[in-house]
Every structure is written in structure tokens, then in C-alpha cells.
Amino acid sequence: xxxxxxxxxxxxxxxxxxxxxxxxxxxxxxxxxxxxxxxxxxxxxxxxxxxxxxxxxxxxxxxxxxxxxxxxxxxxxxxxxxxxxxxxxxxxxxxxxxxxxxxxxxxxxxxxxxxxxxxxxxxxxxxxxxxxxxxxxxxxxxxxxxxxxxxxxxxxxxxxxxxxxxxxxxxxxxxxxxxxxxxxxxxxxxxxxxxxxxxxxxxxxxxxxxxxxxxxxxxxxxxxxxxxxxxxxxxxxxxxxxxxxxxxxxxxxxxxxxxxxxxxxxxxxxxxxxxxxxxxxxxxxxxxxxxxxxxxxxxxxxxxxxxxxxxxxxxxxxxxxxxxxxxxxxxxxxxxxxxxxxxxxxxxxxxxxxxxxxxxxxxxxxxxxxxxxxxxxxxxxxxxxxxxxxxxxxxxxxxxxxxxxxxxxxxxxxxxxxxxxxx
Amino acid sequence: xxxxxxxxxxxxxxxxxxxxxxxxxxxxxxxxxxxxxxxxxxxxxxxxxxxxxxxxxxxxxxxxxxxxxxxxxxxxxxxxxxxxxxxxxxxxxxxxxxxxxxxxxxxxxxxxxxxxxxxxxxxxxxxxxxxxxxxxxxxxxxxxxxxxxxxxxxxxxxxxxxxxxxxxxxxxxxxxxxxxxxxxxxxxxxxxxxxxxxxxxxxxxxxxxxxxxxxxxxxxxxxxxxxxxxxxxxxxxxxxxxxxxxxxxxxxxxxxxxxxxxxxxxxxxxxxxxxxxxxxxxxxxxxxxxxxxxxxxxxxxxxxxxxxxxxxxxxxxxxxxxxxxxxxxxxxxxxxxxxxxxxxxxxxxxxxxxxxxxxxxxxxxxxxxxxxxxxxxxxxxxxx
Numbered sequence: 001x002x003x004x005x006x007x008x009x010x011x012x013x014x015x016x017x018x019x020x021x022x023x024x025x026x027x028x029x030x031x032x033x034x035x036x037x038x039x040x041x042x043x044x045x046x047x048x049x050x051x052x053x054x055x056x057x058x059x060x061x062x063x064x065x066x067x068x069x070x071x072x073x074x075x076x077x078x079x080x081x082x083x084x085x086x087x088x089x090x091x092x093x094x095x096x097x098x099x100x101x102x103x104x105x106x107x108x109x110x111x112x113x114x115x116x117x118x119x120x121x122x123x124x125x126x127x128x129x130x131x132x133x134x135x136x137x138x139x140x141x142x143x144x145x146x147x148x149x150x151x152x153x154x155x156x157x158x159x160x161x162x163x164x165x166x167x168x169x170x171x172x173x174x175x176x177x178x179x180x181x182x183x184x185x186x187x188x189x190x191x192x193x194x195x196x197x198x199x200x201x202x203x204x205x206x207x208x209x210x211x212x213x214x215x216x217x218x219x220x221x222x223x224x225x226x227x228x229x230x231x232x233x234x235x236x237x238x239x240x241x242x243x244x245x246x247x248x249x250x251x252x253x254x255x256x257x258x259x260x261x262x263x264x265x266x267x268x269x270x271x272x273x274x275x276x277x278x279x280x281x282x283x284x285x286x287x288x289x290x291x292x293x294x295x296x297x298x299x300x301x302x303x304x305x306x307x308x309x310x311x312x313x314x315x316x317x318x319x320x321x322x323x324x325x326x327x328x329x330x331x332x333x334x335x336x337x338x339x340x341x342x343x344x345x346x347x348x349x350x351x352x353x354x355x356x357x358x359x360x361x362x363x364x365x366x367x368x369x370x371x372x373x374x375x376x377x378x379x380x381x382x383x384x385x386x387x388x389x390x391x392x393x394x395x396x397x398x399x400x401x402x403x404x405x406x407x408x409x410x411x412x413x414x415x416x417x418x419x420x421x422x423x
Numbered sequence: 424x425x426x427x428x429x430x431x432x433x434x435x436x437x438x439x440x441x442x443x444x445x446x447x448x449x450x451x452x453x454x455x456x457x458x459x460x461x462x463x464x465x466x467x468x469x470x471x472x473x474x475x476x477x478x479x480x481x482x483x484x485x486x487x488x489x490x491x492x493x494x495x496x497x498x499x500x501x502x503x504x505x506x507x508x509x510x511x512x513x514x515x516x517x518x519x520x521x522x523x524x525x526x527x528x529x530x531x532x533x534x535x536x537x538x539x540x541x542x543x544x545x546x547x548x549x550x551x552x553x554x555x556x557x558x559x560x561x562x563x564x565x566x567x568x569x570x571x572x573x574x575x576x577x578x579x580x581x582x583x584x585x586x587x588x589x590x591x592x593x594x595x596x597x598x599x600x601x602x603x604x605x606x607x608x609x610x611x612x613x614x615x616x617x618x619x620x621x622x623x624x625x626x627x628x629x630x631x632x633x634x635x636x637x638x639x640x641x642x643x644x645x646x647x648x649x650x651x652x653x654x655x656x657x658x659x660x661x662x663x664x665x666x667x668x669x670x671x672x673x674x675x676x677x678x679x680x681x682x683x684x685x686x687x688x689x690x691x692x693x694x695x696x697x698x699x700x701x702x703x704x705x706x707x708x709x710x711x712x713x714x715x716x717x718x719x720x721x722x723x724x725x726x727x728x729x730x731x732x733x734x735x736x737x738x739x740x741x742x743x744x745x746x747x748x749x750x751x752x753x754x755x756x757x758x759x760x761x762x763x764x765x766x767x768x769x770x771x772x773x774x775x776x777x778x779x780x781x782x783x784x785x786x787x788x789x790x791x792x793x794x795x796x797x798x799x800x801x802x803x804x805x806x807x
Contacts, residue, residue, distance in 0.1 A: 005762055005763070008762060009759070009762060067747070068747065068748055068749065068750070069750075109730065110730060110747075110749075112693060112749065114686070114691055114693035114695075115679060115681060115683055115685075115686055116468065116678075116686065116693050116695060117693050117730075119464065119679060120464065120727065120730065120731070121730065123460045123461065123464055123603065124461065124731045126460050127456060127457050127459075127460035127461050140683050140685060143681045143683075144680065144681045144683075147595040147600065147602065147680045147681070148602070148603065148680070151602045151603065151604070152603065205572075205575045205576060206571060206572065206575040206684050206685065207685070208683065235568060235571070235572055236571075236685070236688065237685075
């Protein structure tokens with residue numbers, strides 16, 4: 001009896017340790033790659049090597065994002081972008097405040113995509129004395145920490161929290177992405193410009209992101225004279241069955257269906273089921289759809305991913321500024337893959353902080369907030385040039401990207417199509 | 424003699440609770456920044472988790488019915504309390520978030536949250552509790568999802584109502600959503616709510632109703648043959664348990680300034696969801712209220728310290744790998760508990776302060792028994 005228990009305990013421990021080994025091996029890989037990239041960064045910044053040696057101090061930025069859980073891709077990519085920016089800034093001599101150079105460092109917290117965890121992470125960062133925070137990835141989580149940021153006087157830049165109201169009430173909250181109403185406008189404008197008159201919406205009324213986009217999209221459609229013929233909601237953002245919803249879309253005769261969902265359902269469930277239900281028109285998603293290529297199941301019929309477009313913050317090949325092309329090449333050097341919009345937006349958040357700290361001549365949260373609140377400053381960052389509006393949301397453009405199935409190499413490729421702007 | 428002992432027990436527990444209240448008031452008056460940012464939010468989260476686990480234990484442990492939608496009641500309570508506090512503020516009952524009027528409103532909203540959840544428990548319980556086992560589990564699971572969808576589609580309380588910027592900051596500025604300072608100032612409220620709820624639940628399970636529902640759990644047919652109205656007591660317990668889940672929801676809305684229905688789902692990324700509450704009850708021991716308290720605090724601390732505690736950093740590197748995947752840690756913890764304590768940490772026994780001095784003797788006795796058992800087994804093996 002006892003032996004049995006001991007054996008099973010060992011087996012459980014073995015299982016846990018094997019997984020732990022996976023975890024630690026990946027982290028040791030990261031550790032192994034870090035010195036290499038540091039070395040390359042040092043080489044690229046050989047001129048300023050002397051400067052990088054004597055920093056007057058270190059400014060720690062807090063990073064909050066879903067590092068584990070269903071939305072882990074968002075958090076890890078934001079963190080990748082942030083790390084890259086921090087590394088580059090440090091190699092270039094740091095942040096110069098009042099004639100002295102300061103190094104940047106990061107402290108990363110996992111929120112598991114949950115608002116309570118996000119609040120705990122935020123409180124932990126504040127109690128560690130951090131005054132500048134990048135986070136969190138989704139609107140739902142971010143809305144749980146905006147009020148704390150304001151009341152504790154901590155600057156919060158969310159790289160990808162797109163819900164409109166995140167920044168309106170809170171002076172200490174900014175973002176580097178565009179907001180949902182703008183994204184919805186872009187989507188409606190795309191539909192109008194391309195001559196679609198009958199569109200449908202499948203969304204999740206339970207989710208801040210999805211419902212906000214749906215509101216913005218249908219409002220803009222009404223303005224632009226595009227007819228919303230059918231509208232269906234699902235229970236959660238992680239639903240696995242969309243067949244009924246798309247049956248209704250087909251019977252209502254929708255030519256384009258707006259799908260404000262995240263990548264974790266579009267790849268395996270939503271898109272294949274939409275096609276199975278007989279919907280052959282255009283599927284138009286938003287920034288959450290980026291990375292769908294990572295969730296397409298093996299052996300799936302890849303042709304279903306044709307005519308699948310989404311609005312995005314940034315496209316590598318439509319990169320306009322020097323900063324963006326430099327970002328793309330250095331990101332590829334460091335991580336060996338092309339950056340997606342979370343990488344870019346996380347990177348941007350750090351650049352925005354750097355510029356604001358230098359303008360304010362201080363890294364105290366209140367001074368940085370005052371510098372960020374200046375709407376005349378133009379930030380030149382990886383996802384384009386922008387300046388903040390009075391609420392703390394960038395005024396910028398978006399891009400349309402699309403997936404297409406390539407029969408030649410039997411793969412789904414993602415490509416950018418055009419830059420979208422509203423007057 | 425026996426009465427004397429009971430009086431002593433009450434005295435000791437009363438003193439302990441008074442001390443707890445005193446400490447919480449002291450902390451809220453004198454606490455520094457670290458306490459405000461790390462300890463106080465943790466205490467608040469523990470408060471609602473304790474009430475949730477203990478209230479589910481009434482249904483799962485004492486009544487013996489599996490309910491998978493307990494967070495649905497919590498959602499009802501959270502939204503009710505938040506909306507009532509906002510309504511009172513708009514009606515001009517209180518201006519700033521302080522003073523007697525505000526505290527009265529908070530208490531009223533707690534009670535209202537519990538009552539509405541209890542009414543819903545009644546409505547759900549009457550049809551659902553005709554079923555048993557798996558079927559009941561499925562119905563309650565469905566209920567949890569229905570509640571979430573209902574809330575999402577009621578215009579004034581849906582997702583668009585309390586989690587998005589303007590409305591959520593209204594809740595934060597004027598309603599129940601406490602900032603860190605207010606959490607510290609009103610920590611005694613949370614502690615008091617837990618003490619009151621736990622006391623009432625204890626009184627319930629120790630009363631004749633408690634005996635009746637345990638009789639139903641042990642054998643429904645025998646219970647009904649002895650003249651117990653089984654359906655009545657089942658529904659009553661269900662509604663009673665829902666009341667406390669509602670109060671826990673009200674505490675949750677104090678604790679989190681933004682309400683989103685995803686927090687009350689069947690499963691999600693955090694430790695607050697219907698499944699995890701069941702896990703807490705099972706770990707603590709089905710049929711032990713103090714077990715639920717221990718399990719709720721234990722699970723919370725495990726979750727909280729994985730991210731904030733120093734002990735993870737002190738572990739050797741290969742072990743730290745596990746802790747980057749918190750969900751994995753919970754499952755291993757669950758396996759270990761179930762392997763060594765199949766009936767939960769506390770089983771069905773309760774923890775009593777009065778008995779602590781007797782522990783050394785009990786532990787000795789336990790090991791003596793075990794030793795005797797294994798000796799016997801060895802003897803048997805030798806004889807064979």
C-alpha cells in the first residue's frame with residue numbers, strides 16, 4: 001500500500017519535473033541566446049561602448065501580460081518587443097535624463113489573462129517601487145488596473161488594450177495601439193469601399209473587446225450605408241462551435257462577416273466551420289486575429305483560409321519609418337522570426353517611455369505623465385508616426401492584412417494588402 | 424461538565440475572533456505601503472474565496488449534491504451589490520466613500536446581493552434538485568452559463584456596463600470598487616463579513632437542519648422514510664448556500680474595481696471559477712467548513728506566492744520551471760492531497776482552537792496505531 005503510494009508520488013513528481021525540464025530548457029535556451037544577442041548589440045553599438053559602462057542608475061519598467069494561459073502568445077510577444085527595445089536603448093547609451101545616462105531594466109509579471117491576477121501583478125509592481133508600467137495585453141485585464149494606476153500615480157501604457165474607454169477617464173493611462181471604435185471604422189470603411197452592401201456580424205457580447213468592436217463597426221456601417229443583415233452572438237470568446245451562427249449568416253445572404261475574435265478560435269474553429277456552413281464570402285477580423293497561422297490544426301483543409309482578412313496595427317512590409325525597418329531587422333536577428341503587431345507595440349511602448357522621460361527630464365511617474373499628456377509631441381516608432389490625442393490614444397493609421405492559401409507550397413501565408421485610413 | 428466545555432469553546436473562539444478583528448483594524452490604521460499593496464488585497468481575495476468554498480461545502484459536502492455553477496450566484500451578488508451602491512450614490516444617499524451612510528449602504532448592498540442570489544437559488548433549486556448526481560451537475564453548470572449570458576445582455580449591467588472605462592471608473596469612484604487605500608481602511612468590513620457568514624454556516628450545520636441534510640446525504644431513502652421532507656431541505660440548503668455565494672460576490676466587487684462576467688465562468692485563467700471552488704472544497708474536505716477555510720487560504724496563497732513570493736526564487740533552477748506554469752502546480756498539489764488524504768485535508772472533522780493543546784497526544788496516538796497496524800501486517804506476512 002505504502003509502496004504503491006510512493007511509486008505514484010514519484011511518477012507524479014517525475015511528470016512534473018519532466019514538464020519543468022521543458023520549461024527550464026526553454027529558459028536556458030533563452031539564456032543562451034541572450035548573451036549572443038547582447039554581444040551582437042554590443043558590437044552594433046561599439047561606438048557607444050564606453051557610455052554603456054557608466055550609467056548613473058537603472059530605471060525599471062514593469063511589464064504585465066498573459067505569459068501563460070490561452071492568450072500566452074500576446075504576453076510573450078509583448079515581452080519580446082519590450083526586451084528588444086530595452087536592449088537596444090541600453091546599447092545606445094541608455095536614457096539621458098538631465099545629462100546623465102540611465103539604463104533600462106524590466107520586471108515581468110504574468111496575469112494569466114485574468115483581471116484579478118492582473119490587479120495583483122500591478123500591485124506587486126507598485127510595491128516594488130515601479131512607476132512606469134507596460135501592460136496588459138487585453139482590454140478586459142487592462143480595465144482592471146487603470147483605476148489603480150490613476151490612484152497610485154503610476155503611468156500605464158497598454159500596448160494592445162484597444163477598448164475605447166480605457167484611456168478616457170484615467171489621466172495616467174496611455175496606449176500605443178489604436179482604439180476599437182477606430183478599428184471598427186476602418187473595417188466598415190473597407191466594406192463600403194469594396195462595394196459590400198450586406199454584411200453580417202458574429203461576435204461575443206460577453207467580451208469587452210468583441211462587443212466594443214461590434215458597436216463601432218455597426219455604427220460606422222449605418223453611417224456609410226452598409227446594411228447589417230444578420231448579427232449573432234456566442235457565449236464566450238473561447239467557444240468552439242460557430243456553425244449555427246454561420247448558418248444564419250448564409251441564410252441572411254451576408255457577403256462579408258465581421259468576426260471580432262482572438263486567434264485561438266479563428267484558426268481551429270471559426271474559419272473552418274464558417275466555410276463548412278457554406279459561407280464563401282469575406283471574413284473580416286481585427287487585430288486579435290493576427291497569429292491565426294499558429295493555431296491552424298495539422299491536416300486541416302487550408303483552402304478555407306482564403307478570403308480571410310483582418311485589420312492590423314502594423315505590417316512589416318508597409319513599415320514606413322527608419323525606426324520600423326531597423327526594428328524589423330533587429331527583431332529578426334534576435335528572435336529569428338518576423339515581428340508581429342504585439343512585438344511592435346510592446347517595442348513602441350518602451351520607445352514612447354524613453355522619449356517622454358527625456359522630454360520630462362525625469363523618470364518620476366508624475367513628470368512622465370505630464371510629458372505624455374503633451375499632445376503636440378510626435379513619436380516616431382516602429383508602427384508608424386503618431387501623436388497622442390487628449391485622452392492618451394494615438395492618432396494613426398491601420399493596415400489590412402489577409403491570409404491566403406498557396407497551393408504550390410501547401411501553406412497559408414499572411415500578407416499585407418493596403419494601408420487603411422479614415423479622414 | 425459538557426456544558427462547561429462548550430462555554431469554554433465559545434469563549435476561546437470569541438476571543439480569537441475579537442483578536443482577528445482587532446488586528447485587522449490595527450493593520451488598516453497603521454499599515455505601510457507594502458501592507459497596502461500586498462497584504463490587504465490578498466486578505467480581500469481570501470475573504471471571498473473562503474465564503475465561496477464554505478458555502479459550496481454546504482451543498483457539496485453536507486448535502487452531497489454536486490453543483491458546478493456556484494460562481495453564477497457569485498456573479499449575481501457581485502453585480503447586484505455594485506449596481507445598488509451606484510444607485511444609492513446617484514440618489515444622493517452618500518457623497519464621498521466614507522462615513523456612516525456609506526458603510527450602511529455597503530452593508531445593505533451585501534445583504535441585498537445575498538438575498539437576490541438566494542432567490543435565484545430557490546428558482547434554480549426547485550426544478551434542479553429533483554435530479555441527482557451527474558444530472559444535477561449538468562443543470563447547475565448550465566445555470567452558471569445562463570447567468571453569465573443574462574448579465575451580458577441586460578443593458579444596465581452587461582459587459583458594457585461595469586467593466587469598460589467610464590462605467591467601471593464610476594464604480595471605482597463612487598460605488599463599491601475600492602481603491603487600495605479604501606481596501607485598507609475597510610478591511611475590517613471584509614473580515615467581519617467572513618466571520619459572520621462562517622458563524623451562521625457553522626450554526627446551520629450544527630443545528631437540526633444540519634443533521635437533517637447530513638442524513639439526506641448519507642441515505643436519501645432512509646431520510647425520507649424517517650419523515651424528512653427531502654425536496655424541501657434540499658432546496659432550502661441550496662438557497663442558503665446561494666445567499667453566501669452572493670455575499671462573496673459583493674466582496675468581489677469591492678475588491679475588483681471592474682466587473683467582467685468572464686471572471687465568473689466555469690473555467691478561466693485564475694483560481695476563481697466554478698471548477699476551482701469545487702476543487703477547494705474537495706481538498707479541504709467535503710463536510711468540513713474549517714477544511715474549506717484552510718483549502719481556500721492554501722490555494723490562494725499557493726497561487727499568490729508563486730507570482731510574488733520569494734520562495735520560488737530560492738528553489739533550484741530545474742524546479743523553478745514548473746512554477747512558470749501555475750496551473751501545473753495546482754494539479755500536482757491536488758494529486759498529492761488526494762493521494763495522502765483521500766477525503767481532503769480535514770476529512771469531515773472540524774478544527775477547534777480548544778483542542779490544540781490535545782494535539783501532541785493525538786498525534787502520538789495516531790502514530791502508535793499506525794505502528795501497531797504495520798506490526799500486525801508484518802506478523803501476518805511472517806505467518807504466511
